[in-house]
Amino acid sequence: MDKRIYGLENEYGLLYQPKGRRVLLVEKVIWYLFNALNPVACSSNLFLDNGARVYQESGSHPEYSTPECDNLLDLVAYDKAGERILENALFSAEQELRKDGFPGEIFIFKNNTDSKGSSYGCHENYLVSRKVQLWVFLEALYPFLVTRQIFAGSGKVYRGPDGARFHLSQRAQHIYQKISDSTTNSRPMISTRDEPHADPEKFRRLHIIVGDSNMSEFTTYLKVGTTALVIRMIEDGFLGRDLELEDSIRALREISMDLTLRRKVRLRNGREWTALEIQREYLNAAESYFSSRTPDPAVKDVLTKWALALDRLEEEPSLLRREIDWIAKWGLIADYMSERGCTMDDPRIWMIDLQYHDIKRNRGLYYLLERRERMERMLVEDTVIRSMKVPPQSTRAKIRGDFIKFAREHNKTYSVDWCSIKLGGFEDRIIYCLDPFKASDKRVERLMASSTAVSIAPVCSV
């Protein structure tokens, strides 16, 4: 697969469940979490050894951004590493809370909705060429984004006025327009916030915010992998606007509400197609586009899994119970309802819907399935553990991660950002690293080598 920089950002839901009478505001709980992540920095905005960033998003959500990754498997690994980092922070924070007289439990959910209809996102970032005309680009992409939820959705028990129903997507009912710079009101599928963290004359950031947070490694892989292939075809002018939908937002919601996957949506050319048919068009285009290029195992793997997913969705979606989040969750709920004789209006079902996303592994239901070998994994756990500490070795994240480790080990005052590293105190040097594909920088190496004096200032990373 052609090199591209990817990043995933997840906003997590946070809840404190008191034991006894002492309640605690979530604003306080998040402070305990950040303190657990870095007791010295006293900051709610941290870059970590693995090059990732954790910060407090508006609404007291902990948000984790993967470091820059240049391949899909790294991206899946660093996204999972984020869950584990927060899980560790959860344990430490609970311990500190107990010492302070709060014996309750912290819950961190990797989902996108709460009980009152608030939503928080999973944002995908793709570095794309500045040469492409954005508006042409996006019209060819929307129908793909609207329909990919049939394999990328995380499933949601949606409680409406006429009872609870199961939807494919967590996020679909919270999206109101195709594109805008607004994120909290009238959320779009694509945010125009263009922060390439690279040479802005060459690159722009494509910021997709319509997707669900995924628990399944396979689902994350397929979601980002297929999207990357479609983006490549559009960049190359291979896809036109034939699949343009008459009303993308309506289609997004209607497809999400239909578990049979038979719902047809209207295209601008008057035809009516199912999400599966539209996905088939994209897959066929990709197969033909990539067949004329140098064979690439990474591309082939995505194409094979994409074809397999569409075949099974057409034949019998439950065949993807090990791979796709919404199908795994729906299978669990359907089994529970039939064995326990309850309906979807039973609060235990709402709880299953929520707890599927619990990142505490001995409590979360996705992890229960994983433990019982009912989920397909893309990674071995050792890779995830390594990704918590070691940055990706082939992108700028390596410079950042190695620098942070150096500064901490030598007790240096420092600060870093996506594009810069700064040594504070006496040395007071800042270096800009604008190329995210570059995994080493002689200037940074020289700075670290020449910096030997022991600093007495507190280590702080902002």
Next chain:
Amino acid sequence: MAQQEKKTERRRDATEDRETAPNPKVAEKGKKLKEELDTLLDEIDEVLEENAEEFVKSYVQRGGE
């Protein structure tokens, strides 16, 4: 067309054969699957909060992004 009908018929025969002679291995597997499912659901009940309704309702966040 005629050929297709013939094929369908043959398939039906095969199904009937299977139904008349239940395979003990399949029955055993079915039993095992059921047991696995029971254990799984019991484990879910163990981790679900006692008061699911109250818990879910208390899960209120502010919108993100």
